[in-house]
Amino acid sequence: MKTLDRLDTSGLEILTRAECLHLLGSVPLGRLVYTAGGLPVVRLVNFAVDGDTLVFASADGEKLRAAERGDIVAFEADTVDLERQLGWTVTSVGHLSVVPADEAEQLARQIRLRSWAPLPSPRLIRLGIESVTGRRLLPWAQRPHD
Template sequence: MSTQSHFDRSRLEIVGPADCLQLLGSVPLGRLVYTSGGLPAVRLVNFVLDDDTIVFSTASGDKFRAAERGDVVAFEADEVDLERHVGWTVTAVGHLSVVSADEVEALRHSLPLHSWLPMDDPYLLRLGIESVHGRRLLPWAQRPGSASSRRR
């Protein structure tokens, strides 16, 4: 079975949902996009992917309050090779929630959770992924419209 690549108008390869989850699981750092005081806020967080759920630690504050409210948030992770001009980006959207006290210990033992910031008694937050989209920047010769792709 051959796999047909699909591209957007910018000639970025569209990444399917299963591959998006695989890419998300391959990096330890992403950006949580949420609302704070009626304005967009973006924060770097260490995270792990647990099936189709993003889990990370936080102290009390704006992220925690967004989770308590069950806000819809976005989460973005990427990997870019600046020398070769290739890479990918994945954006997930869903409702943010606080992991219940009953689940915290089990998750701490089963997932490689850590934070680069020191926190006393951090909370665990969960983003249940409801939609996921990704794009991959391929080497120039593999993009549609390049001279070498027309010769194939």
């Protein structure tokens, strides 16, 4: 499919699932969106892509409780270059779960997670990606012009 066949009404390129997962794997930080006390919460987390899942660490708190409940959450990551007017954004939706301790030890050796904030006694949490969507702003020369 040609790129121009995959444009949304704003002229942004609609990304495939594979492209979304690849781009997610290219950045270390994203935003976890979940509900706490009936209100939306957005938290910045370091993460890694592990197949069709995202993995991040959390200390005891609302994120861990959301994972213990198996809550449905959203996750967003992006890169934007305002000066060159380039960028992309990817949003994933799925259920959270706590990675069992025996699996977490092995997984921690395979992926590289560095937290931007100190985490006492971190636990690994997995987001099973059930849907993923993404958009990319094309370089000026590739954009459709009227």
